[in-house]
Amino acid sequence: MAKRRKVANPLALAVLAELTAEPMHPYEMGRRLKEHGKDRDIKYTRSSLYMVVEQLRKAGFVAERETVRDTQRPERTVYALTEDGRHELHDWMRQLVAEPQHEYPHFGVALSLLSVLPPVEAAELLGRRLETLDGQVEEVHGLLRTAKEQDVPWIFLIEEEYRLGRLETEQRFVTHLIESLKEPDHIRAWQEFFGSRT
Known part of the structure; x- marks a missing residue:
């Protein structure tokens, strides 16, 4: 604790x-x-x-x-x-x-409630997020390249390496999630579940 x-x-x-x-x-x-x-x-x-x-x-x-x-x-x-x-x-x-601490990131909240959005819209929004993530990954790669060219000791770059690892993990996760949301079985199940509530 x-x-x-x-x-x-x-x-x-x-x-x-x-x-x-x-x-x-x-x-x-x-x-x-x-x-x-x-x-x-x-x-x-x-x-x-x-x-x-x-x-x-x-x-x-x-x-x-x-x-x-x-x-x-x-x-x-x-x-x-x-x-x-x-x-x-x-x-x-x-x-x-x-000691790892439980944090409450906003994206985690959005994912926990993602089913309220139609799958097609959710996939489109996640596609936009993925574009932003791609830009952020490139930005960090550029920052790390510049720092290494300037012989900045690695210990002063660890938070950027960590940030890069998180961003690349999120890229993979979001890519897989978009593909899952587009699966016909998921779309049909969402329509059956939420269609009965409208």
């Missing part, structure tokens, strides 16, 4: 990880998250980032290090990782890496 966290937002985990490099202010954290491509896996806005930093401060995982005053910019508070924060980061990472 997942451990209850004082701050459970995945953005908090990313902030703690960024602060292992050095103390910084939230604006810099956001810039680095985007620069490192973390915004592809963690949804956040500037205001949510500031809110999470404040939650981490209240939990004792980060502490104010200094306030930087610059005549051209508003004053900025620099935060540093505390010992409790470092412990929380490592504990949370160990849990996420070792």
Whole structure:
């Protein structure tokens, strides 16, 4: 069973990880998250980032290090990782890496209710999804090619490799599902079942 966290937002985990490099202010954290491509896996806005930093401060995982005053910019508070924060980061990472968690993806919800759509329409919609998946797979392949040409160490690409694996698995699944939805036996069974309810 997942451990209850004082701050459970995945953005908090990313902030703690960024602060292992050095103390910084939230604006810099956001810039680095985007620069490192973390915004592809963690949804956040500037205001949510500031809110999470404040939650981490209240939990004792980060502490104010200094306030930087610059005549051209508003004053900025620099935060540093505390010992409790470092412990929380490592504990949370160990849990996420070792223990699979049940997630509730939107596509899973759609699949669980797919039978409400006529098979022909469902197949057509899944065809559109497959086109999008094809584009996403090509995008990730391109990103990985570029990163390898730039000698980016593999450890910094693992989330993209994982994303590629998920996308390619979904491509195969959706292709098979489209074929299954077009089978005459399925169409006939759907019409018999749902036709009697209209």
